[in-house]
Amino acid sequence: MAETYDFNAVERKWQAYWDAHHCFTAEAAHDKPKFYALVEFPYPSGAGMHVGHIKAYTSLEILSRKRRMQGYNVLFPMGFDSFGLPAENYAIKTNTHPHDITTANIEHFKDQMKRVGYSFDWTREIATSVPEYYKWTQWIFRKLYDHGLVFRAKTLVNYCPNCKVVLSNEDSQGGKCDVCHSDVIQLPKDVWYLKITAYADKLLEGLNDVDYPDAIKQQEVDWIGKSVGAFVNFKVKDIPEALEIYTTRCDTLYGVTFMVIAPEHPMLDKYRERIGNWDEVEAYRAACAKKTEFERTQLSKEKTGVRLQGFTTINPVSGKEIPVFIADYVMMGYGTGAIMAVPAHDQRDWEFAHKFGVDIIPVIEGGDIEKEAYTGDGRMINSDFLNAYDNKKDSIAAMLEYLGEHDLGRKGIQYKMKDWAFNRQRYWGEPIPLIHCPKCGTVGVPYEELPLRLPDVENFAPGTDGQSPLARIESFVNCTCPQCGGPAKRETDTMPQWAGSSWYYLRFIDPHNDKVFCDPEEMKYWMPVDWYNGGMEHVTRHLLYSRFWHHFLYDIGEVNTPEPYAKRTYQGLILGPDGDKMSKSKGNVVDPISVIDRLGADALRLYVMFMGDYMAATPWSEDSANGCKRFLDRVWRLQDMVKGEGYTDDEMRTKVNACIKKVSEDYERMKFNTAIAAMMSLVNDCYAKGSLTKDEFHTLLLLLYPVAPHISEELNERIGFAPLHHTAWPEYDPDALALNTVEYGVQVNGKIRARLKLPVGMEQKDIVDAALALGDVKPFIEGKTIRKTIVVKNIINLVVG
């Protein structure tokens, strides 16, 4: 009898073995087929690993171990996204240095990952906050700058009053700060932008060439939000400048009864002396400015606005005079910040028109505009030359042509996605390599001076003046202009959290190179990433950002593929035992390391993969986790049941081969739960027989190894085989799966009534006769005529009446 399973000893033993034999180091040679598996490197928070990390990493861990056995050269790297606000906030609170905290956290994370037994190639470990790494982040930024994709603009920006930083649109989704969840406010500020909108179309088109789930593609498409429409110029009465609007329905131009411009629209200030009710306008603008983004959406039902006195426009096609309002349902950040309102066919305009008593003129037939706006298709009416067009495609085309001929407007494209606000007024990030020279303007830090190192600072607190702590370091700020040699000042903002992760997959390929960010020959072999797994929450942040950088690097000839990731998958959340999202405040967080302490790393890995559909959210269950440990104990005890070699009998031969097929295929489809269920069934079969052969056991351990590598290696060694890591993945024998009998389900009128075992290859007529003769079938067909018989796969259906 074997002793009870001591998972601590076994796991330590095999982790030491893998370490000593460098089992997971990607090979330098390029002669084998490659497999680049990537999981999102973590931000090294003080809390350590979360069970979510376990779920995110174990899937590709399984695939990586399997691929190595299948003869691939596998790159499965890990590193740390180590710049970021939490470390800085913690440093301010505890009066320590973010660098020290980050270093300690990285060590902690690494220890934890090693305890889980992950097969990461630690020789390629990177951290985004070390100068050898961020040198190249700055280098890419400089390239973006050289190619005109970095610009500075004073606009309304998202600002977190708690973190005291400007946020990108992606970082303030839902009107909340990504870091601290405070309400984000809109402030006019001078900030650096990356021109991601210039890549909107490439980011859209690129989705056609990659293997991403539809849910991910759809979210990116929606976020980019491409819309095709028209810009139309409306003459303003007694003013030489026209008011330009954007619309997707230029064919409804004859139905325009008023215009709306955003409260922040620049024409207001420009022509303020023309506006009779300026006091009223200013009061309204002040009220809008006070609202947070959150309030603006909460109040979305009730339309507000002010009609401008002495500022009216002329409808370019009908020549009618049209009143102009300001209202906050029109946003300055989309289109031109001004719209033509067609209340008959737009619900928002309809509501506004009702409240302010403006005319409603239908120009499309259909619906009941007394009740609500009609947004469907139909025949054009009240529209002069457009009358009688009966679908919007044709009427839009006709109007566009007319607008073009008369120089009144043009076709235009708009995106919901905005340019990427790229600076943070904080310390713990990559310094932006730009210099402000009073003579030359903005000048890039020369490439040979990179990395531009983050200087040491005593006080990390952000300035009350909205400036980065770096602004207080005179030795950093004051410099000479690389162009004219005169005195100049450095940019003191740093890059946002997402900068370093936008290209990290390239650095993993060649992490120690100090000449280039990645050797082109290495890149040619390893790129693209074959399989990238990560969280759904990164789809409109990191995933989009890194695709943007990669497309840019491709355009300037620095990388060899347009898209970085050939295939992307995501994991579903692990919910707390109560079915709610895990959170500290709810106290339902499960610590993976405490699970390892109790049940072992193999049991943790097994349970997380067994708990349900990989992409679905599933609650944690302590009982089920115990059950997985129990399964491993059952496998452990199989060592006392080993008898003989080869196959126990034909039945086991079939079962073992079916299991090889099922597990091999299910791992590839990320159906880890059913793969594990198949292995559990096989173990149950062995218990039912009371024995299994050495070879059967070996095969089972090969299949189990990617999920539970420690126990598998140990048992495999005990029955006398060479380490599984160096063994080829098993192939199933198709002959063993070819059955000589089929078990049919016999239906009468579609309802199952009996089961029938028959030899393979019988004539359909004989099969039906056998089914008709069954005692269980007789009562249902007696006295009735057989109208039709169907034999498909393993179903016999007798249709009677």
Place this chain on the structure above:
RNA sequence: GCGAUUGUGGUGGAACUGGCAUACACAACAGACUUAAAAUCUGUCGGGGAAACCUUGCGGGUUCGAAUCCCGCCAAUCGCACCA
């Protein structure tokens, strides 16, 4: 409001292209072993029962046959949200 995803036993979930619904686990119950408990092993386990029958959120439909396809509801989760 728009978009995506999902709805199956007491629980987590299986069911690949329409073909034997509830695999595999958890929990529960019973038996064996034990002085006893735990552990382990072996059974039972959707409802109803003599059988028929009913059962994949609800109501229709297509089909020899529907958890799966179509139409109409309802509910939940996530994402976007006055995008002109």
